[in-house]
Amino acid sequence: MLSKRAHALKPSPTLAISAKEKALKAQGVDIAGFGAGEPDFDTPAHIKEAAIKAINEGFTKYTPVSGIDPLKDAIIEKFKRDNGLEYKREEIIVSCGGKHSLYNLFQALFDEGDEVLIPSPFWVSYPPMVELAGAKPVIIETEEADDYQITEKLLKKHITKHTKAIILNYPSNPVGSVFTLKNLEAIGKMAIEKGFYIISDEIYEKLIYDEYVHTSIASIDKAIKERTIICHGVSKTYSMTGWRIGFTAGPKEIIGAMSNIQSQSTSNPTSISQKAAIAALNGPQESIAMMLEQFKKRRDFLVSGFRSIEGVTCYNPKGAFYVFPNFKKVLGRRYIEKTIDTSAALTTLLLEEFHTAVVPGIEFGKEGYLRLSYATSMEVIEKGLERIKKAISALE
DSSP states (O other), X not given: OOOHHHHHOXXXXXXXXXXXXXXXXXXXXOOEEOOOOSOSSOOOHHHHHHHHHHHHTTOOSOOOTTOOHHHHHHHHHHHHHHHOOOOOGGGEEEESSHHHHHHHXXXXXXXXXXXXXXXXXXXXXXXXXXXXXXXXXXXXXXXGGGTTOOOHHHHHTTOOTTEEEEEEESSOTTTOOOOOHHHHHHHHXXXXXXXXXXXXXXXXXXXXXXTOOOOOGGGSOHHHHHTEEEEEESTTTTTOGGGOOEEEEOOHHHHHHHHHHHHTTTOSOOHHHHHHHHHHXXXXXXXXXXXXXXXHHHHHHHHHHHHTSTTOBOOOOSBTTEEOOBOTTTTTEEETTEEEOSHHHHHHHHHHXXXXXXXXXXGGTOTTBEEEEOOSOHHHHHHHHHHHHHHHHHOO
8 A cells, every 4th residue: 555665664763762752751751861862952032032023923924935035145144154155045945954955955866876875873864865765875884993984995985886975964963973174175076076966964063062163065165065065954053953944055956956846845944933043043142152061061971971881982972962882892791581682672671671762873874882862951861871871780
């Protein structure tokens, strides 16, 4: 009855974990939740006020499919201010969240037989969205010991005549890693030489630590910019996950194709949210520093905590709000009568027996790891980390 496409597609694992967490909480179970990738802070007041003003003024109708001009202008100004990049309105599209931006882009860019390079660990939705567009995900394995970098040598091993694009996510979900300028330059040079596109997912751009400065690959030179499509949004930076505003900047032919696809699916993003996004991009930015200060404290606590567990290592994230600890030396041990031999089995144990919700690393392309979002309170973090320590100590 269902299409092959629907049969082959599985739900987002992060959303599935969140659903299980909520179901247990509804039963009265105290769950320490690390699943959802959304800031726990409220949307800043001036952004909410802009939305209320839009409602009161009757700005509740359809808008142009690709977004209103004042929001496009705010996005253009953001790229100029933050990244030194120049765009025109026809090179910008606003969509219903960052995920929707990527989905539309993949539908506009990929065909059957195309290959899309995806560094691992990867955000869980990249491979299925590539497959929904008929293309083939080609996974590039990066390693913790190498700072999760893509080098020129590693990239060359995976490029074929069918390579259509590479997806870069920096800072990364799930690792919080970034790419060095040298490696970004090498990727850009290779894209020009071999004729493939760079899809640069920079949604965590503002959430960076330890004096790191974000460099968009499109800002390196004009030729690289012409082959780069930047996907971005307001969800993470301004704690606006539910407002559903993402945006894309790139060559006008690609942006135009995305607009045509959007016109036949969702049509315009929410009018009210567009007004709120203008206030977010153009208004006070102090809330970002406040969030960053808290995120850094949580990161430091979690990294230190995981490193204190025998057999566990933990990469220190340079951005975003996730940790990706390595449990490979723990797997294979037993809990009562059951062998805990995979990250999924460890995730199930933590949720069902120790009431802690995490996401298995295999969903991000790396077995033996767990992903935890620290976009939650220190109270939850302290409680959850203690429960994880108890779980690991209970393994034989």
